[in-house]
Amino acid sequence: MTTSSSRRRVRLWFGQHQIADYIGQPAHADRYEAAMRRRFPGLQITNEALRCADGQDVLPGR
Numbered sequence: 001m002t003t004s005s006s007r008r009r010v011r012l013w014f015g016q017h018q019i020a021d022y023i024g025q026p027a028h029a030d031r032y033e034a035a036m037r038r039r040f041p042g043l044q045i046t047n048e049a050l051r052c053a054d055g056q057d058v059l060p061g062r
Helices: 026-039
Strands: 008-014 017-024 044-049
Touching: 008 026, 017 026, 026 044
Parallel strands: none
Antiparallel strands: 008 017, 008 044
């Protein structure tokens, strides 16, 4: 079972609008990010640690 402490969130942005959201294990999130960068080279993509309810990072930032 995967806990929130070992998950990352990848988001694809069109300007200020989020158009895709993926949450998964770090290796899967990195592959998803790479695929989205190839497919949408002009859009902003973020890959960050999933946050706890108190707003603290669960994993060290990238």
